[in-house]
Amino acid sequence: MKNKNSVVSSSRRSFLKSTALVATGVMIVPRYVLGGPGYLAPSDRLIVAGIGVGGKGEGDLTSFAQSGKADIGFLCDVDERRAAASRARFPKAKFYKDYREMLDKEGKNFDAVSVSTPDHNHAVQTMAAMEMGKHVYVQKPLTHDIFEARALTKAARDYKVVTQMGNQGASGDGVRIMQEWFNADLIGKVHTVYCWTDRPVWPQGIPWPKESVPVPEGLDWDLWLGTAPKKNYIEGLVPFNWRGWWDYGTGALGDMGCHLVEAPHKVLNLDYPKDVQCSVGSVYVGEFQRGYFPESCPPSSHVIMTFPGNERTEGDLTMHWMDGGIKPKRPEELGPNETFGDGGNGVLFIGTKGKMMCGTYGANPRLLPTSRTEEVNITPQLERVPGGAEGHYAQWVEGAIAGYGKKDLSSPFEIAGPLTETLLIANLAIRGQDIRKEIQNDQGRTSYQYPGRDIKLLWDAKEMRVTNFEEANQFVKRNYREGWSL
Template identity: 55%
Template sequence: MKENEEKAEGTTRRDFVKTGAVAAAAFSIVPRFVLGKGYRAPSDTLYIASVGVNGKGESDLREFVKSGKAKPQFLCDVDQVKAAGTYKQYPDAKRYVDYREMLDKESKNFDAVHCATPDHMHAVVATAAMSMKKHIYVQKPMAHDVYEARMMSSMADKYKIVSQMGNQGSSSDGVRLMQEWYDAGLIGDIKEVYCWTNRPIWPQGNGMKWPTESREVRDTLNWDLWQGTAKARPYPIGRDQGGIDVLPFSWRGWWDYGTGVLGDMGAHILHAPMKVLGLKYVTSVQSSVGGGGSLDVGPSSNYTVMSFPKSDKTKGPVKVHWMDGGILPPRPEELEPEENWAGIGDGGMLFVGTKGKMTAGCYAEAPRLLGEGLMDKAAKIKPKYDRVKGSTGGHYAQWVEACLAGYGNAKTSSPMSEAGLLTEAMLMCNLAIRGVSVQQGRRYPARFVNLEWDAANLKVTNVDEVNQFVKRTYRDGYSLSGI
C-alpha cells in the first residue's frame, strides 16, 4: 500500500501491525515471510469489530469471511444466548457487551466496524466508528430517523473511509440491466413506479400495546443496553402470557426500536427505482394505513406515495408508490392471464413508461420488459455499467475489497452518500404513516394531506405535528459522534 493511501485511513496498516506486535497474545499478527508460502499477511486482511452478531449479524460475518480477506476480531452483543452460535464460530475473537467499551479499548486493533443491531442503534454505532476513521458496514436502514440519515450521508467522505449499507440487492446485475434498458430509452419516459412487499411478517398493528405487566430479565440479556437510545421500558411478559415478543425479531414493528416495513424492505425494493431514475430528495409524501397503527407501533398495511422532482435522468416529476401488507398495484395488461408476476422473492417493482413497462422482484431479481419486442431489443444492448463479482452475493466481498484498497480507490454499491438518500426517502414514508396514527381517539391532521417536505431545512412545512419524528431525543449516555 502506498504511503499516501495509508495516511488516508484512520488507523494505518503499518500502525496496526505495530499494535499487533504489542498485543501478540490476542492477535498472532506476523509478516507473511515468517509464516511461509500460502499465508495471508496482516496488511491483506480486514480486521472487523462487529456490533450485533446474532441473526443478520451472524450471516453478514459469514459472508465477509467468505471473501477470504476478512477476520472477525471483536464481537459485541447484549444477548449472550442469541450470540452463542457466532461466538462458537469465531472462538479467537474477543467478546464485549457494550459497543462503547469495545470501541474505546480496542480502537487501534481493528480496521472496520460492522453494525447489525436493531435500527434504533445504527446511527450511534456507525457515527462513533466513522469519527474514529474506521470503515463501516451498517445494516439497512442505515438510520432510524430522517435527521440521522442526513447527518450520516456525508460522514464517510468527511472522514475518508469506505462505507456500505446492507442492502445487498444494490450489487445485483438486475439493477444494472434496468439502468441500461432505461438509459437506452426502451420504455420511454417514466412518471410512475410501483413498489410492494408481502411484509410485515412479524406482529404489527391491530391495536398492539406494550404490556403493563413485566417479567424478570434473564441474566444473559442486558436489557438496558439493548434499549440503548430508546426510552426505558420494563421487560414485557411474553405472548404466551398474553403479552408481546420483542426479541429477536419482533422489535421491527415498534417505533422506538424499528422502522416498520419500510425499514425492513424499502432499501431492497426502492433502491433500484431511485438508482435507475437518479431520484434524490422527496418533495411530498402521503400515506393511508390499515390495521391499527399507533404512536407506538406501525400499522399492518399501508399505501404511501412519494413525489420526487425532475432528476437528471427524468423528463419531469416522478411518483413512487409504496404498498405493503398484501396490497398490490393493478395487474399489467401485457401479462398472460394467470402469470405470477408479483411473486418474486418478498416483493417487487413496476416502472410504467410511455413506451412500455419494466418489472423485477425484490433485490431487482429477474428483471424484464413488458411490451411487444422489447426484450429482443434489450438483448442487443451492450453492457454499460460494471457488474459486481457475484452480483447480490458479492455485496459483502465488494466492501471488504474496497476497505483493503483504501478510501477513493474502489467503489461500493451502497455508500452512505447514496444510502442516505434512499434511507431518507424510506423514513419520510414513516413520517406520513405516523402522521395518520391514532392518538387518544383522534387522528393527526396528516390524514388526507400531502406532507410538504423542505429538504434543505429538514422540516415538514404544512403539518408541524409530524416534525417531532424527524429527530429523536436519545437517552443519557448516547449521542451521534463526529457530525
C-alpha cells in the same frame, strides 16, 4: 492533527504483531515491513469487529471472512444467546457486551466495524466507529431517523472512511440490467413506479402490552435499549418483533424499502421526494372504533411520494409504496398466470414507451410483456460486481483495504443516506396518521381529531422539515435516552 487513516494503519500493525490472529497459522505481513506507510501488499487483510453478531450479523461476518481478505477479530453483542453461533464460528475473536468498551479497549486493534443491531442504535454505533477512523458496514436501513442519516452521510466524507449499507441487491446484476434497458430507451421516460411487499411478518398495529415479562437470561436489556426510552421488556420483542415498534424499528418500509426502492432510486437518479401522503390499514377495537396505537407501526400502508422531475422522468415522478400484502393492479401486459414481481414483493416501472419489473434486490428483471425480455439483446455497458449481490461484502472489504476514494462501492453512505432518508420521509406520513388532538365540546365530552390523516406533507429537503404540518417534525430527530448521544 494526525490523519485518521494513519491511526488505522498503526493500529493494524500493532494488532498483527501482538494478538492471537497471527497464531492461527495465517501469516499476515504488515504493510510497513514491505514498503513503508501506505504500502498495500497483496497479502494485506482487513480486521473486522462486529457489533450485533447474532442472526444477520453472523451472516455478514461470515461473508466478510469468506471474501478471503478479512479476519473477524472482535465480537460484540448485548445478547449472549444470539452471539453463541458467531462465538463458535470465530473462536479466536474476543467478545464484548458493550460496544463502547470494545471500541475503547480494542480500537487500536481493528480496521473496520460491521453494525447489525436494531435500527434505533445504528447511528450512535456507526458514528462512534467513524470518529475513530474505522470503515463501516451497516445493515439496512442505515438509520432510524432522517437527521441521523444526514449526519452519517456527512461524517463518512469528513472522516474519509469506506462505507457500505447492507442492501446487497445494490451490487446485483438486476439493477444494472434495468439501468441498461432504460439507457437504451426501451421503456422511455418513467412517470410512475410501484414498490410493494408482503411485510410485516411480525406483529404491528397493536397496543404496547400492559404485562411485562422477565428479561431473557443472557440479554442485557439496558444496553439493548441504548438510545430508546426506558421500558419494561415484553414477550417476544427480541430477536425479531422489535421491528414493529417505532421506538426501535422502522416498520415494513425500513425492513424492505432499501431492497425495493433502491432500484428506481438508482435507475432514475432520484432526489429527495418533495411531498408525501398515505393511508394506513385500520385496527378496530370495540364497536366501529379505530385503535389508536402510536407506539406501533400500522398493519398495512399505501404511501405516495412525489419526486422532482429530471432528465429520466416524464415530469414529476410518482412512487407508490404498498405493504401489508397490498399490491398494485397487475399490468395488462402480464399474463394471467405469470408471477407479478417475485410473488410477495416487487417493483414496477411505467414509462412512456413500456414497462419493466423486478423482484426483491432488483433480481429477475423483466420487460413487459415478458416475452420481450428474451427478444432484446443489449450489450452490457455497466461494470458488474464480481459475485453479484453476494459480492456486496467482498466489495466493501476490498474497498476498505484499498482506502477511502480508491474503489467504487454500490451503496456507500453518499447513496445509502439519501435512499434511507427517502424511506424515513415516507414514514413521517405514516406516523402522522396517529397524531391526535383532544377536543372538548360544550358539554365537557372529549373527542379526538387526527389532523395528519387527510393531508399531503410538503418536504423541505435542505432544512429537513415538513413545512405544512409541524407536529410531524418531531419524528425527524428523536430525543435519545439520557447518557446516549450521537
